[in-house]
Amino acid sequence: MVVRSWNDKPNGWYRAFLSQPLGHVKIADHELSVRAVRVRSARLNDATDEAFAAKYTTKANAKYVKGFKNPKRKATTLELAPA
Numbered sequence: 001m002v003v004r005s006w007n008d009k010p011n012g013w014y015r016a017f018l019s020q021p022l023g024h025v026k027i028a029d030h031e032l033s034v035r036a037v038r039v040r041s042a043r044l045n046d047a048t049d050e051a052f053a054a055k056y057t058t059k060a061n062a063k064y065v066k067g068f069k070n071p072k073r074k075a076t077t078l079e080l081a082p083a
Helices: 013-019 042-055 059-068
Strands: 022-027 030-038 078-082
Antiparallel strands (some): 030 078
């Protein structure tokens, strides 16, 4: 699973994963143990852009799809691998 932070707040989830890569995420009724790894691959980062664009297709979401392509935001892309 690949995730990207919209805002890099000092006390946000992205910084928490950088300081402690092991953690948990909840998806529906399931809690998963994960290990966060920075995405360094331009190809995977670009594929993440495409995935956001394919998922969020409404006019209201267009600014977020465009915003997630911002280099500063792309730099916050993490892969959450099973721990």
